[in-house]
Amino acid sequence: MMLSVEDLRVYFSSPRGDVKALDGVDLQVSEGEVVGLAGESGCGKSTLSLAISRLIYPPGRIESGKILFQGNDILKMGPNEFRAGYRWKKIAMIFQGSMNGFTPVFTIGEQIEEVLEIHQYAGDFASRTKDLMKMVELDPVIAERYPHELSGGQKQRAFIAMALAVDPPFLIADEPTTALDVVTQVNIMNLLKRLRKEKGISILIITHDLALLSEIVDRAYILYAGRMAELGTAEQIFKEPKHPYTQGLIGSIPTLQSTKIEGIAGFMPDLANLPPGCKFAQRCPYAMQVCGKEEPLLKETKEGQRVACWLY
Amino acid sequence: MWKELLKSRSALLGIAILAVLAILTVYSFVALPSNFSLTWQNGEAWELYPVDAPPQWVSLFGVNTAATVTTNLTGWTSQTYSVGGSNFSVYSASTTIKWSSKAFPQEVAFVPTYSGAPSTITLTWTKPQGGSITVSLAEPASGEAYEAQSPDFVSGASQYILNQTGEYQTQLSKGQVISTFFGQPGPGILSSSPAQGTYSLSVQVLSSGAVTMSGSPFVIVGTSYGLMGTDSQGRPIDLGLLAGLPNALEVGFLVSIISVVVGIVFGGLSGYFGARKDSLMQWVALVILAMPALPFLVVISFTTRLSILVEVLLIAALSWPFYAIIARTVALSVKSQTFVEADKAMGVPSYRVFASHFMPRLVPVTVAYTVLGIPGGILLAETLSFIGVGPVNLVTWGGILDAAFVSQAAVFGFWWWVVFPGLMIIISALPFVMLGFALERIIAPRVSAK
Ligand SMILES: Nc1ncnc2c1ncn2[C@@H]1O[C@H](COP(=O)(O)OP(=O)(O)OP(=O)(O)O)[C@@H](O)[C@H]1O
Ligand SMILES: [Mg+2]
Numbered sequence: 001m002m003l004s005v006e007d008l009r010v011y012f013s014s015p016r017g018d019v020k021a022l023d024g025v026d027l028q029v030s031e032g033e034v035v036g037l038a039g040e041s042g043c044g045k046s047t048l049s050l051a052i053s054r055l056i057y058p059p060g061r062i063e064s065g066k067i068l069f070q071g072n073d074i075l076k077m078g079p080n081e082f083r084a085g086y087r088w089k090k091i092a093m094i095f096q097g098s099m100n101g102f103t104p105v106f107t108i109g110e111q112i113e114e115v116l117e118i119h120q121y122a123g124d125f126a127s128r129t130k131d132l133m134k135m136v137e138l139d140p141v142i143a144e145r146y147p148h149e150l151s152g153g154q155k156q157r158a159f160i161a162m163a164l165a166v167d168p169p170f171l172i173a174d175e176p177t178t179a180l181d182v183v184t185q186v187n188i189m190n191l192l193k194r195l196r197k198e199k200g201i202s203i204l205i206i207t208h209d210l211a212l213l214s215e216i217v218d219r220a221y222i223l224y225a226g227r228m229a230e231l232g233t234a235e236q237i238f239k240e241p242k243h244p245y246t247q248g249l250i251g252s253i254p255t256l257q258s259t260k261i262e263g264i265a266g267f268m269p270d271l272a273n274l275p276p277g278c279k280f281a282q283r284c285p286y287a288m289q290v291c292g293k294e295e296p297l298l299k300e301t302k303e304g305q306r307v308a309c310w311l312y
Numbered sequence: 313m314w315k316e317l318l319k320s321r322s323a324l325l326g327i328a329i330l331a332v333l334a335i336l337t338v339y340s341f342v343a344l345p346s347n348f349s350l351t352w353q354n355g356e357a358w359e360l361y362p363v364d365a366p367p368q369w370v371s372l373f374g375v376n377t378a379a380t381v382t383t384n385l386t387g388w389t390s391q392t393y394s395v396g397g398s399n400f401s402v403y404s405a406s407t408t409i410k411w412s413s414k415a416f417p418q419e420v421a422f423v424p425t426y427s428g429a430p431s432t433i434t435l436t437w438t439k440p441q442g443g444s445i446t447v448s449l450a451e452p453a454s455g456e457a458y459e460a461q462s463p464d465f466v467s468g469a470s471q472y473i474l475n476q477t478g479e480y481q482t483q484l485s486k487g488q489v490i491s492t493f494f495g496q497p498g499p500g501i502l503s504s505s506p507a508q509g510t511y512s513l514s515v516q517v518l519s520s521g522a523v524t525m526s527g528s529p530f531v532i533v534g535t536s537y538g539l540m541g542t543d544s545q546g547r548p549i550d551l552g553l554l555a556g557l558p559n560a561l562e563v564g565f566l567v568s569i570i571s572v573v574v575g576i577v578f579g580g581l582s583g584y585f586g587a588r589k590d591s592l593m594q595w596v597a598l599v600i601l602a603m604p605a606l607p608f609l610v611v612i613s614f615t616t617r618l619s620i621l622v623e624v625l626l627i628a629a630l631s632w633p634f635y636a637i638i639a640r641t642v643a644l645s646v647k648s649q650t651f652v653e654a655d656k657a658m659g660v661p662s663y664r665v666f667a668s669h670f671m672p673r674l675v676p677v678t679v680a681y682t683v684l685g686i687p688g689g690i691l692l693a694e695t696l697s698f699i700g701v702g703p704v705n706l707v708t709w710g711g712i713l714d715a716a717f718v719s720q721a722a723v724f725g726f727w728w729w730v731v732f733p734g735l736m737i738i739i740s741a742l743p744f745v746m747l748g749f750a751l752e753r754i755i756a757p758r759v760s761a762k
Contacts, residue, residue: 053657058587087659101654103668115658162658 001071002170002202003029003052008065010047010056016272021047021060023226023274026298029170029202034192036213036234037206038249039223042268045206046096048223049174052204053093054082069170089119092163095174099155101162102147108158109143112165119166132161136191153184160191167199174206185209189216210249214238219304222246225268225279228298232305242307244284278310286311316754317747326746333740337561340554348555352547352707360421360457360529361546364726365537371413378413378506378534384527385515403430403525406514409532411440416490416506419533421459422515424452428523434516435468435530440509443497445472457531460489469493476501541728543712544719549728553736555707560690560740563624567689570628572682575635580674582636583643584666594640597633605630605692613701620703627692635681639674646673676755684748687741694737709733 005027011018021044029035037045050056052067054074066073069091074082095101102111112132113125121128133140136157147155156176163171173192177185193216196203207213213220220237222230222245230243241247248264266283269275275282281291290310298306317323351357362380371377385405392401424433433452438444447468449458458464466484469492474480477499484492488502496504513530517523540549582593609626616622646652646669655665696702697710698717712733716722721729 055653055657083659088657093657095654095657097650098654100650103651103655105672114660118659118661159654 001028001068002031002033003027003204004066004068005048005052006066006068008048008051008067009063010044010051011061011063013059013061014272016270019272020226020274021271022051025065025223025226025228027204027221027228029204031169032196032200032202033219034196034203034205034217036217036220037204037223038208038210038213038220039229040208040249040264040268042271043223044226044271045208045223046174049093049095049172049204049206052172053087053091054079088115088163088168089166090168091170091172092165092168093172093174094156094159094163094176095172096178098159098174098176099152099179101159102155104147107144107146108150112143112158112162115162115165121166128165132164133158135164135195136161152180153187156180156184156188157191160188160195164195164199169201171195171201171203172206173203175208176205177207177209177212185212186215192216210238210252222249225274226271227279228306228308229280230305230307230309231298232302236302236305242301242305242312243280243309244286244311245280248283278308317750320750320753322746323750326743326750329739329743330747333557333561333743336554337558340557344551344555348551349705349707352552352555353705355545358542358546360419360423360531360533361542361548362418362533362535362537363542363546364544364724364729365535365542365546366726366728367541368534368536368538370536375536376415377536378415378417379411379532380417380534380537381409381411381532383407383409383513383530383532385513385525385530386527388517388525398520400518400520401523403517403519403523404514405525406512407530408510408512409530410510411494411506411532412508413534414506414508415535416487416494417532417534418490419460419486419531420465420490420493421457421531421533422447422449423457423529423531424449424454424517425528426454426517426523426525428519429521430517430519430523432518434518436514436516437468437493438512438514439497440507440511441497443472443475445469445493460486460493465489473501540732541726543715543721543726543729549712549732552707552712553709553732556709556712556733556736557740559620559706559708560694560737561686563620563627563693564686564688564690564740564744566624567627567631567693568682568685570624571632571689572635572678572685574628575632576639576674576678576681578632579636579639579641580643580666580670583640583647584670586644586647590640593636597636600630601633601637603630606695609692609696610699610701613696618696618701618703620706623693623696623703624689627689631685631688631692635685638681639677642673642677643670646670676751680748680751680755683744683751686744690737690740709736 005025008022008025010022011020025048037048039045051062056062062075067075069086074086102108109129112129116125116128129143130140133143138154138157138161142150142154142158150158177188180188189212192203195201205213205217214234217234219233221228222243224245230237230241230246237246238250241250252263264283269279277293278291278296281287284291288310296308296310298308299312300306301312366377368379385407388403388405390401390403392399422435431451433449435447436444445468447464449464466489469484469489470481472492476497491502494506495501496507517525538548538550542548578593578597582590608630612626652665652669693702694708694710697708698714700714702708702710713730716729
């Protein structure tokens with residue numbers, strides 16, 4: 001097992017009380033597997049990716065849980081051990097808006113070389129930078145340019161090159177394609193697919209674009225209000241979603257055939273002030289008595305597919 | 313940045329005023345002796361200056377005042393005579409003095425300055441219309457001021473009055489001696505008005521031994537003085553302002569740079585750390601900010617006599633939080649930039665993150681606020697001197713204003729004693745404000761953009 005998140009709780013203190021961004025979340029990624037994480041805005045997707053990278057800072061805190069990386073709990077490590085052995089070396093991250101992740105005043109190449117230097121890359125920096133640029137299908141001369149001289153797609157590729165700098169076995173891609181045009185989105189996704197195939201790296205892709213996700217992932221997790229609503233293989237999630245929330249999400253995917261996008265009525269509850277029972281109950285078309293009282297646990301409905309819903 | 317600065321008209325004017333202040337500062341060091349502050353406090357040094365005298369140029373506006381003129385007798389020549397086997401020398405020098413005032417001066421004095429032992433010094437004072445007064449000083453003392461009331465001046469004057477009026481007067485007042493020196497020749501000399509024109513003064517020193525004469529001043533103490541007048545001890549205001557300039561700038565600059573650097577580093581780190589450390593640091597800054605600086609400084613200065621450095625440190629210690637709050641805001645905005653988060657995710661060491669992202673934003677802010685903070689420093693330091701708790705043994709503008717206040721200059725209408733120091737404080741603050749605002753305008757978009 002590459003990554004195993006167990007019963008993770010991440011809270012942000014706020015004047016209104018703790019914002020329970022993640023409240024008992026489990027997630028597994030196997031070697032060479034591409035896993036998707038989807039859910040609407042504010043459900044805690046980025047929080048999970050930041051927790052795996054140990055980037056939760058006050059007012060946030062990890063309340064409880066384990067994050068096992070190749071069997072070692074990274075939450076128990078000292079900051080130096082994590083920095084020396086894991087950060088970027090084993091766990092790299094392309095995150096939301098990381099195309100703005102380049103410092104404006106240095107060239108792309110300089111910044112990639114800085115990463116190589118920080119992580120004590122043994123080989124020649126210049127040729128490594130060149131290889132990395134080729135790996136993400138960019139012309140190596142682009143390394144000599146400044147960030148503002150690149151298009152959004154080029155910057156995103158360059159950032160992926162930076163993420164791959166020291167050959168991490170695990171890559172988190174938090175909304176790697178937001179703010180890019182559709183063709184570029186597909187290209188980036190194909191690039192990630194190819195990297196998985198050629199280098200065998202495990203990838204956790206976070207997005208709310210389910211259509212894009214269905215193209216590339218082996219398995220997918222659906223997160224709602226800081227907890228898993230459903231998980232399963234790509235087939236199971238996209239072809240036969242069980243949870244009403246997943247069904248709603250998939251119904252929200254615009255297609256050429258559908259004349260109207262269905263969407264899900266209502267809002268996600270306030271994470272600082274959660275209602276009892278199923279957190280989706282207020283918006284659920286199938287809500288029953290029990291839903292408002294008791295919280296459903298994940299239940300296996302099929303080999304590999306698990307749903308937290310009183311319907312099953 | 314410099315190019316943009318030079319495009320701003322107010323910045324250019326600021327630079328020009330600053331250049332003038334810089335030249336005056338240099339001039340102050342060159343022209344004033346290093347112990348000037350002691351001289352300033354020593355009343356004797358200002359004996360031959362008119363007291364409470366307005367600036368000389370008020371006469372241009374029809375105010376009837378007499379100018380103060382100091383003429384140094386230089387260019388001494390000597391001749392040696394031999395009479396009956398013994399040698400004696402005569403040293404002579406002469407000068408002319410243009411007198412255009414319609415009022416009589418208050419005093420005349422001659423200060424012979426020499427080494428050696430002359431037996432007599434003879435002054436010959438020739439009026440514009442001709443006719444002269446002769447004053448003989450027997451065995452004079454070097455450095456002594458011989459004034460109108462000295463017996464030698466009085467007897468010279470009596471002799472002249474006898475010539476003009478045929479009457480011999482032995483008891484002459486100071487005013488009468490001065491009238492004799494400057495009045496219209498004729499029988500009515502003692503009740504006449506001053507004769508305008510070119511007077512000439514020649515001095516002869518008679519000695520049997522060798523004498524070395526140095527520039528001996530002949531001082532006509534008028535009722536107005538120089539560019540900015542004098543205070544009630546006769547001290548020229550312009551000299552005081554010149555002496556106060558370097559320390560004003562020094563205090564202003566030191567206060568500003570210390571408080572800005574401390575504040576920016578503190579606030580920058582506070583914003584950079586964030587979370588609990590930030591809250592604690594902000595609390596500290598706010599507590600100090602809430603302390604009223606002036607009363608606090610007054611209380612401290614009652615317990616210790618301030619030196620200029622202690623004063624600077626105290627003011628800086630109370631004013632840095634203002635800059636800390638600004639720097640924190642800048643740091644927080646930098647911190648939320650994606651590339652700063654990216655650097656952290658990549659494991660870029662924090663000192664590097666600080667140097668490459670935070671410093672470039674904070675340095676321009678530091679420059680702008682240092683410039684803008686100088687007037688505040690100057691003002692606070694002068695205020696302390698004004699209320700009498702500034703550093704002792706230092707000529708300060710605030711100190712001059714304090715003396716004016718104590719002497720009730722405003723009540724007596726000695727406006728020059730109040731106006732010029734006040735103007736000086738404003739003028740010294742102005743260029744920094746103009747430059748600072750121009751800098752801020754240039755820097756502000758850089759800090760907020762990107
Ligand atoms: N630094 C923070 N301080 C306080 N609350 C936070 C902080 N970061 C996140 N949260 C809260 O945690 C919850 C989850 O945020 P998160 O960024 O993980 O959402 P997300 O699923 O990634 O959303 P999006 O799709 O918009 O990126 C949100 O309710 C958010 O308000
Ligand atoms: Mg997010």
